[in-house]
Amino acid sequence: MLHRFAPFPHRLAAHGRTLPRLLLLLALLLAAGAYGWHVLQRPLAFAPSVQGQRVTVEIPRGSSPAQMVAILQNAGVQAPTWPSWFWLRLHARQLKAGYYQIPAGASIANIAKKLREGEQTLLSITIPEGWSLRQVRARIDGLPWLRHDSAALSDAELAQKIGLAAGLPLEGQLAPDTYRYAPATSDIVFYRQAAAQMQKNLAAAWAQRSPSAQVRNPQEALILASIVEKETGHSADRAQIAGVFNNRLALGMALQTDPTVIYGMGAAYRGNIRKVDLQTDTPYNTYTRAGLPPGPIAMPGKAALFAAVQPAPTKALYFVAKGDGSGQSQFSEDLAAHNRAVREHILKP
DSSP: OOOOOOOOOOHHHHHHHHHHHHHHHHHHHHHHHHHHHHHHHHHBBOOOOOOOEEEEEEEOOOOOHHHHHHHHHHHOOOOOHHHHHHHHHHTTOOOEEEEEEETTTHHHHHHHHHHHTOOOOEEEOOOOTTHHHHHHHHHHTTTTTBBBBBBTHHHHHHHHHHHHTTTOTTTTTTTEEEEEEEEEEEEHHHHHHHHHHHHHHHHHTTOOTTEEEEEEEEOHHHHHHHHHHHHHSGGGGGGHHHHHHHHHHTOOOOOOOOHHHHHHHGGGGOOOOOHHHSSOOTTTTTTOOOOOOOOSSSSOOOHHHHHHHHHOOOOOOEEEEOOOOSOOHHHHHHHHHHHHHHHHSSSOO
């Protein structure tokens, strides 16, 4: 005889209690997930000590997620420790070392995305017009985020390393500009790029050389441009200053420009040029030697290059700074007028 039995009452009760518990657990998990996602997406503030709207952090190679969180926090990013560690830990194998800029308001999710994609910040190097090679090398050597592969090289060795023609001095061969690189880039990359840019700038200027220009080749144009760069205190005077030097070259007159004398003095220059300095012969003393000096004395910008090959049509043979804070010069066609200008602007009581 077949008997059918109904479920035991205590089993029905157990099933009745389990379902609500599962639903409660699911709800808790969903709530925890939603809160966690909120934490990961929440904009992070900077500590009060942070100045500016972004911080730059370095993530060294081999850093653990815990170390990355500590680096962020030490930089002033107010990242919650455990959620940040958890999220970075999930992506640990994809995170890349390097330098990163973290803007104010970035979330942990944003930061992790940067680290996954290797979205490193590019840092800038600015070389002002008229700087000497010594100044440029000092700036490059002082940048902590570049790799200093050139530090032990002489100027001649560095010129050879970056591919300049044999015997060509490195002075004047680096284009003033702003360059951007990822941290840990070799400084050789900068020197090569700056030298290539100067060659482009010089070629563009030489292609527009005026028939009246006395410079005979691009290297002479570069030398004259470096002198024009150092002598120009007001941009509107640049072409006319080039015109004065162009006239002197045409007549075989000495250029008589103080910046070349100062350059030739090297470390002996102490901030004040004296009469004896003007009389002491060096290859760069344009008072004792006619014509252009043997090489550039600074890094000229594009405007100075164009002025050197397109000098203003002028009869002036002299100029003197007005000394009134404007940077402007007064131009004269003869020595008597120049001496009057010197008395007015330089020797005035």
